[in-house]
Structures are given as structure tokens and as C-alpha cells.
Amino acid sequence: MSNADEQFGLWMEATGIVRLRWLPGRPITGPLAVAAMKAVDELNRGRERPLLVEMAGAETPTREARKLFSERCTATRIALLGSSAVDRVRASLVPEPGRLGYPVPTRFFTSEDVAVAWLLEDTPSPA
Numbered sequence: 001m002s003n004a005d006e007q008f009g010l011w012m013e014a015t016g017i018v019r020l021r022w023l024p025g026r027p028i029t030g031p032l033a034v035a036a037m038k039a040v041d042e043l044n045r046g047r048e049r050p051l052l053v054e055m056a057g058a059e060t061p062t063r064e065a066r067k068l069f070s071e072r073c074t075a076t077r078i079a080l081l082g083s084s085a086v087d088r089v090r091a092s093l094v095p096e097p098g099r100l101g102y103p104v105p106t107r108f109f110t111s112e113d114v115a116v117a118w119l120l121e122d123t124p125s126p127a
Helices: 030-044 063-069 085-092 112-120
Strands: 008-012 018-022 049-054 075-081 106-109
Touching (some): 008 030, 018 030, 030 063, 085 106
Parallel strands (some): 049 075, 075 106
């Protein structure tokens, strides 16, 4: 598990899914968004993989962070995993209003099993 000053956790699972866990109550700023996306790309080493983002209890990303989340990284699809209606609203605020949307298929889930199944659809086995 890696992190940027203990603001998020990041690791790859045996399934090939990359998991990013935002720590509850911490602000998600532009520099933190850059650090997280860079860490995902470094972990993937140029290979594209599905990304599961655990966002339960995380703060709403800043406008700068929302803008950055609309840029492409090595994620093939992104499952946003939350636990409440508040998490769903926060997920709907990303990317920044006025942008076309996420650069890859992205969905919000409250069930980890359903999120993982969706991420693994049409995904090759991990190498």
C-alpha cells in the first residue's frame, strides 16, 4: 500500500484491479488528485487496468481536483464505491461541471461485489 502523506491508500489486487482508498474526512485537493493519479499510473507501469475508488466519507473534491479527474490516466474503467446518498452526490460532482464527463466508463456503487463484477467485465486476466 502506498500513499501521499497518508491521504490515500493504493494497491493492486490479485484480480488486477487497482484500488484507491481516500481517507474519510480529508480534503481532496488538486495537488492530492495529481498525486493519486500519478501513483495509479506508476503502479500500472504503462498497462491499463480497472480502478476501484473507495470514497465513503471522503470530502467533496475541490474544483481543481474535479477538473483533474476528468483527464485520462491508465484506468480502463472506474468504479466509485460509496456508502451513502452523500457519497453518491459527491460522485456526481466529478468531473467539473461543464466538462464532457469522465474519460473512461465510470459508475457509482454501494455494493463492492457489484462494483468488482462490473470492473472485471471484458477485462483480461492479470499478468
